[in-house]
Structures are given as structure tokens and as C-alpha cells.
Amino acid sequence: MDTGLLLQYLVIAAAVLxxxxxxxxxxxxxxxxxxxxxxxxxxxxxxxxxxxxxxGRRIAPPGRAADAACGGCNNCDPPAAGR
Incomplete structure (x- = not known):
């Protein structure tokens, strides 16, 4: 297998992932x-x-703070920028 072709496959695989x-x-x-x-x-x-x-520290999602007045809807994430 040609080196250029292997590199192309690796780039495409990374893009798909x-x-x-x-x-x-x-x-x-x-x-x-x-x-x-x-x-x-x-x-x-x-x-x-x-x-x-x-x-592992980079992959870990940010923690969710539990508010005392939380109704338990699990919607504690901050609103998205585009909404």
C-alpha cells in the first residue's frame, strides 16, 4: 500500500469518527x-x-450542580448559544 494512500485513509477515518x-x-x-x-x-x-x-480528565464531562430548588428535570445544563 502506498504511503500517500494510507495517509488518506487515516485522514478520512479521523473525519468519520x-x-x-x-x-x-x-x-x-x-x-x-x-x-x-x-x-x-x-x-x-x-x-x-x-x-x-x-x-481522562479531558474526556470527563463537566459536573452538574444540584440546586436546592431543582425540580429534578435533569435540565441543569446552560442554554446553548444558538437557541
Whole structure:
């Protein structure tokens, strides 16, 4: 296999994975949050290499603050910029 062709396949594979991640985040935000938490927990275990733990911290979703007046609707995320 030619090196140029291999590089082309790698770029296309990266673009497809990034596109799938973006679509999944928009269509299934709750499921993607659970997936990100599961991945981050595996990467943040004790004894892991520091670079793996850094990736885990980057993957982990931001925490949700529970308000005392919260009705439990799980809609604590800040509003999106385009809405």
C-alpha cells in the first residue's frame, strides 16, 4: 500500500469518527454523557500513566450542580448559544 494512500485513509477515518462523535452528542446527549463518564473513569484509575489520566480528565464531562430548588428535570445544563 502506498504511503500517500494510507495517509488518506487515516485522514478520512479521523473525519468519520469526529463526525460520528458530533452527531451522537447532538442526538443522544444523555447517552454520550454516560459514555464519557465511563471512559473517563477507566482512564482515571490509580496506577495509570499520567498521559492516560490527562486524557481522562479531558474526556470527563463537566459536573452538574444540584440546586436546592431543582425540580429534578435533569435540565441543569446552560442554554446553548444558538437557541
Amino acid at each position: 469526529i463526525s460520528a462523535w458530533v452527531v451522537a452528542n447532538k442526538q443522544f446527549p444523555g447517552g454520550m454523557r454516560k459514555l464519557r463518564i465511563a471512559l473517563a473513569l477507566r482512564l482515571l484509575r490509580e496506577g495509570r500513566a499520567e498521559w492516560l489520566r490527562a486524557i
